[in-house]
Amino acid sequence: MHNGKAGLIGMAAAVLSLSLVAGQPSKPTQVPMNPPAGTAIPEGPMGDAIRLGRKIFTNTPQNAPNHSGNALSCSSCHLDEGRAANAAPLVGLWASFPAYLPRVGRVGTLEDRINGCFLRSMNGKPLLPNSEAMRGMLAYIWWLSKDVPVGAEVQGRGNPPITAPAPADPVRGKAVYAKACEACHGADGQGSADTPPLWGPRSFNLGAGMARTSKAAAFVKANMSALGGSDPLSAQEAYDVSAYFTQQPRPDFPTKAKDWPSGGKPSDSRY
Ligand code: HEC
Ligand code: HEC
Structure with a gap:
């Protein structure tokens, strides 16, 4: 291949115009959900942080009592320790934040999004961004997401929207x-x-x-x-x-x- 400078610029322009059709960012690449096995958490300080995050996630009232305001755990809705497709899995989220959050009208970090669920779903109080608890939550989400490339999205992210024929009664x-x-x-x-x-x-x-x-x-x-x-x-x-x-x-x-x-x-x- 003998791509001169002009050729490369042309290619770059073509890629740009493909990904910016009508000003829309291209849809993220979808990858299969394949988190590491629960038994594969490493030993040492990183493993300790991951285990702390998992403990808070799966039994929030007991392990984050000052931040939990109800009887729920994160895993009451993010099922199977945050590993279940179509139950808002944590797998892959490290690769999806920061992101624009329409409900609060600004770009939010993963910490902001975690605290959104503490304030609302848990009817509780936010974790301090520099706390051991927040470091643990981030370590757990990082570990579940570590094989997902930045910007990609796992299949089964979120709770897939459905529609009904008649108004809800x-x-x-x-x-x-x-x-x-x-x-x-x-x-x-x-x-x-x-x-x-x-x-x-x-x-x-x-x-x-x-x-x-x-x-x-x-x-x-x-x-x-x-x-x-x-x-x-x-x-x-x-x-x-x-x-x-x-x-x-x-x-x-x-x-x-x-x-x-x-x-x-x-x-x-x-x-
Ligand atoms: C009452 C149910 C419920 C509880 C409890 C709950 N969440 Fe959520 N969470 C949701 C829903 C619903 C969404 C939005 C999913 C969607 O957009 O389809 C969500 C979204 C999220 C997201 C963003 C997911 C994404 O794909 O962008 C994160 C991160 C998150 N929750 C973390 C937590 C953490 C951490 C806790 C515990 C402190 C928690 N959640 C507790 C219901 C809950
Ligand atoms: C066999 C028992 C069972 C049945 C039947 C069941 N649920 Fe659940 N539900 C659970 C359990 C257990 C959880 C928490 C998940 C976990 O801890 O793994 C849950 C979690 C939930 C949650 C999220 C947590 C919360 O408390 O807000 C909602 C919402 C929910 N169920 C709604 C329903 C609805 C609506 C129905 C009927 C269509 C239903 N469930 C039927 C056992 C059940």
């Missing part, structure tokens, strides 16, 4: 709840020793992603739909049951008025 949802959820989460939604609460003072607050019907429906369809022993829920049933349980009483999020400062507030936001 909490009255129908109450019946779905009795059939498919109550056995574990309780008729009063307060859970049990092994099952987290879905509403009330020990649950996530109004500012949490899970308080939005569409986000809850996505999580429920992918992760809670067939647990009750009945047939898997349809998308409509997932929306209906989510409209029911998300709208039960739950803690307020005091700084909610500051969310979506640049507009774009979703229609199912609770405020």
